[in-house]
Amino acid sequence: MTARIFVPGDAGALALGADKVALALADGLAERGLDAQIVRNGSRGLYWLEPMVEVETDRGRVAYGPVAAEDVAALLDTGLLDGGDHALRLGDPEEIPFLKRQSRLTFARCGITDPLSLDDYRAHGGLAGLEKAVAMTPAAIVEQVTDSGLRGRGGAGFPTGIKWKTVLATTDARKYIVCNADEGDSGTFADRMIMEGDPFVLIEGMAIAGIATGATKGYIYLRSEYPHAIRAMNAAIAIARTAGILGASVLGSPNAFDIEVRVGAGAYVCGEETSLLESLEGKRGQVRAKPPLPAHKGLFGRPTVVNNVISLASVPIIMDKGAAFYRDFGMGRSRGTIPIQIAGNVKYGGLFEAGFGLTLGEIVDEIGGGTATGRPVKAVQVGGPLGAYFPRALFDTPFDYEAFAAKDGLIGHAGIVVFDDTADMLKQARFAMEFCAIESCGKCTPCRIGSVRGVEVIDRIAAGEAPDRQIALVTDLCNTMKFGSLCALGGFTPYPVMSALTHFPDDFRPRAMNEAAE
């Protein structure tokens, strides 16, 4: 049997030189007359070890990392194909503590299989969920998803099954499944990883959603900043059509379902579901007032399920293993697993899928290993640019929708960005307002005008112009934005601003005073 060597084709691995490694490997194998196949897999999500090369041996897979192109010759000479010893040898990847501690359900195959091999997909449990779903009634599928406790992984945390039930109950002749793959939050990359590393799982999840609700057409609204994911999804959809997973008869059933990728054009606000629908219709990505809910009047006025990539990609395993299996992970009302993305100034950055309930401190200190710079952690922003900055004093907060809300934060799409003690929290608060001003769709006044005024007020704080008055003003402004904005962009921008102000008041003293104190 030809040995298989895995060199990730994931954008994160590519950014660290994976293509050069793959080229050097191909050359090195040819020069030595060695027989091996190079597979471009997804990433396991251990980015400090990328490019992480794995080789299939008689004793299982053996990993090496981080591998540079210059290491390849020595690796081949020390017997890479047999899992030979080398300074970069990591051994069995599943035994690496970062991976061993995880509960990989949604990401079960990511980094293991060839993303575009249906044989690999089937061999690792793929399609088992869809096969069960085609034999069930739509109501039974919806019930199983509801019972699993799955909630929207895009950030809002709305129960997925309830959304599906609403669409199932409509009688419209045409319904849609829209996958929100506009993953614009800084610190998040789970959607990108799954689309690049296991695209069939998203296709399977969307097909199940279609059968469950009576929708026959699916759209994946994918951001233009993700060219690798766009290529992977388009290739996987073409393969799925040829194999009869998509098309007029899904897996030979009477259900029709097809998927089309639509590429965005660089607007953060299009991650908001109604703005996304407007964009899909070919309009400016402006937020719609709700009601009507997209489940009643969504894309082109038709009943539409809008789900995040991870929500949909979690459905196949729920259908395969059952609602109880999934629900048994997690805590409180946050059931199942959550792919936490550990990012920014952190030693061990990457994807960590686990049941809800780990504390923020466990995630940052134990799993993430503290900062990359080795300096003390000052703050972590959880949930993207609209998420709160948490100080060390709140590191006992468990990763759970309700627990974060209780601390005036949100878990959002579960990205965590770590900052060391050189971070200037006034600057971060200013950026939150600035980002809101850049990305505001302009429809509602609190967001459009409030964000611009917010930047100005924070600049006056920095300049020391009546700082107490300015702080009162920005607090009042945040209150208006929080309660007066149409969507989460204006409504949640106060989270990073107010958390920075509340937890790091020293950074909001006039600049001159800070310098005098130092």
Add this chain to the structure above:
Amino acid sequence: MQQQGTQAPADIAGRTNAVIDAKKGLEGPLLPILNGVQAEFGFVPQDALPVIADALNLSRAEVHGVMSFYHDYRREPAGRHVVKLCRAEACQSMDGDALAARLMDLLGVGLHETAADGSVTLEPVYCLGLCACAPAAMVDDQVIGRLDRDKVEAIAREVRS
């Protein structure tokens, strides 16, 4: 490089119509068409807007409204290279501000600007999803992670050569 800014309107209309013909059958075809036009010309020429408006039975103002809403669409040709530098929080946490300043200094352009010699356009991007290997950038189609001073200097050399 072709002088994209000085093409005859007839040529623009012809190439725009080819894009429209390929996408017109889609539901909600305007974004796919604008994406296609930008891929064809490297930017969205003003002369393409009435052609699109006519084909989709929209007013020119509506097409302009959509085009101007999205950050991706350029009104002018970009430089020979496009550097997209991530300016979002994860990259900020890894000294992204200083590296951005350094890159602007080396290239002699600010964000959203194209060098006078047409060699490079520098654009901010709010997240490339490479947050676990920040700071990150995309140079044309190449993604680059863990930017540092050396890598920033290498980018500047490459796009200037």
